[in-house]
């Protein structure tokens with residue numbers, strides 16, 4: 001376990017924080033992985049929660065992109081009270097998501113965080129290629145880093161909103177038909193990350209499209 005100071009803490013959306021911290025010298029990870037974090041304050045050191053690195057392994061600092069739930073009275077509510085100079089405790093690194101090849105990234109809400117890291121790494125290596133991102137949110141105000149994804153992916157960035165109807169955005173929940181429309185000869189892998197009910201629905205859709213598990217890379221949040 002390592003102690004790191006918060007260098008910057010800011011809002012990316014109404015409920016999502018970007019937190020940049022010091023990086024322990026010995027820490028290593030790959031894009032898509034997460035780490036257990038706790039807050040270095042009395043009564044909070046033992047409350048571990050998983051957060052994905054949205055920085056890249058070669059970066060000098062760590063960055064996290066964290067959706068906060070003030071009503072849970074949990075760790076993310078406490079994160080909202082932190083300032084520059086406060087400390088986090090960084091525990092074990094883990095995570096099942098890693099880039100294997102071109103495909104479609106399918107994210108719900110904060111489930112986009114592993115794909116932020118992977119797409120930033122691909123951008124750095126000039127390998128964005130034909131990758132696509134289908135990003136499901138409740139409303140447009142919930143979209144994390146929309147401008148960045150638009151710049152990286154252009155028309156291969158597909159937004160779907162369940163609670164809001166907006167021109168050029170899909171409306172409703174991710175369907176088998178929407179996924180099918182986006183599949184091309186370049187689509188090899190399907191990367192899934194989001195809340196459990198969304199994951200279950202998308203896995204059913206993929207199965208109905210004849211996609212086998214060996215082409216699905218996933219992690220539930």
Ligand SMILES: Cc1cc2nc3c(=O)[nH]c(=O)nc-3n(C[C@H](O)[C@H](O)[C@H](O)COP(=O)(O)OP(=O)(O)OC[C@H]3O[C@@H](n4cnc5c(N)ncnc54)[C@H](O)[C@@H]3O)c2cc1C
Pocket residue numbers: 034049050051052053064065066067068069071072073074075076077095110113114219220221
């Ligand atoms: C591998 C992995 C990587 C992750 N990476 C990220 C990431 O990069 N960014 C991100 O934003 N999230 C990420 N998550 C999700 C993140 O870990 C959780 O959102 C976070 O743990 C929530 O912590 P919390 O203490 O605020 O709330 P919780 O632990 O969900 O809740 C705290 C307490 O609130 C109560 N509670 C729970 N649900 C409700 C509810 N609906 N209403 C009222 N009270 C409730 C319960 O008593 C609970 O004990 C990741 C998860 C995994 C597994």
